[in-house]
Amino acid sequence: IKKRAVSCPAFPGHSIFRHGSTLVVAEHEGGVIKPPSLSALAAATCLPDPDSSVSVLLAGSGPSLQQAASHAASCHPSISKVLVADSDKFKNPLAEPWAKLVHLVQQSGGYSHIFAAANSFGKNVMPRAAALLDVSPITDVTGISDSNTFVRPIYAGNALCTVRYTGANPCILTIRSTSFPVHQKSVDSNEASISQVDLSTFDADLGKSTYISQTSQDEERPDLGNARIVVTGGRALKSAENFKLIEELAKKLGAAVGATRAAVDAGYVPNDLQVGQTGKIVAPELYMAFGVSGAIQHLAGMRDSKVIVAVNNDADAPIFQVADYGLVGDLFEVIPELLEKLPEK
Ligand code: FAD
16 A cells, blocks of 8 residues: 655644554534544544544434534544444543443444543543553643654643654544644535444443533633633632632633632632643633742643733742733732723623
């Protein structure tokens, strides 16, 4: 078979050769593939295959699953197949059945690579799937050099590590969405086949886990992981009540709200708003940090933002070392002034 050299859009200049097939484990909501999964798809297309191409795995139940399958089938020319696991067993977003599903699909598909986004979903499911498949996953990938060589940050983003995968198939990867932007040209029309996963041998035992409930964020607010603007508050806000200043400013700017771990631990906001090494990784066009010291673990989650604005009353705060614009001042004076001067959105 003649191998084909393909230039990866995320890494112009690299030519990649490969034999194998790729599975992308995707999330969907409201009948469409979620943006982090589209980024995982973009990453997967950096490893195109001369024979077969990329398959997408979706699970859930009801009409929105079928709509998401149609969306997946048409969202990238490299997608050849959409595999749909339609069952109540996937109604709730639990990692255990999902990991078993990936295991089941791998047994019949024999994929060389399995991709997912390095978000809460991927971080929850993929290590479990890797354990079931007895392989070691490569997490938080930010670059692809060839089919077995990947780049990932270490030491809270202070160094980049190049990893060569020498294990058995499949090579399981979670990717950082911020490193694999979805270009408009990757949503051209395409018609991949849609087929149902045979679940007759599927074991849905949840083990020690039990589903309790799910809460989702204010739908009017942009998703923190994909927002163009993020307004973040730190411990200096002092209370959940004061944190509303950050929320008000975010609303006026059409921005997502972020928080430091100190603000989360103090109970000002829920932990899904945490930005950083142990929170979300963001790279918006504009990141505004109010009362954030700039600890290394926080910087690990936002240092790739295009423009960083910091307001802190300590001129020596480390956040100023990464800020494009810094203002030494009291946030309790600066934010009300901004709210007054900014036009209504
Ligand atoms: P502080 O460090 O207390 O800083 C508050 C800042 O506000 C100060 O710089 C102060 O000068 C300024 N300030 C005070 N009052 C005002 C005012 N009125 N106006 C303006 N400025 C004011 N942290 C994260 O954020 N995300 C993570 O994912 C994360 N993961 C971690 C993982 C590990 C393993 C560890 C050990 C720590 C982690 N941390 C993380 C915690 C991190 O080390 C810091 O403790 C945390 O980021 C500090 O949050 P902060 O900047 O809000 O608070």
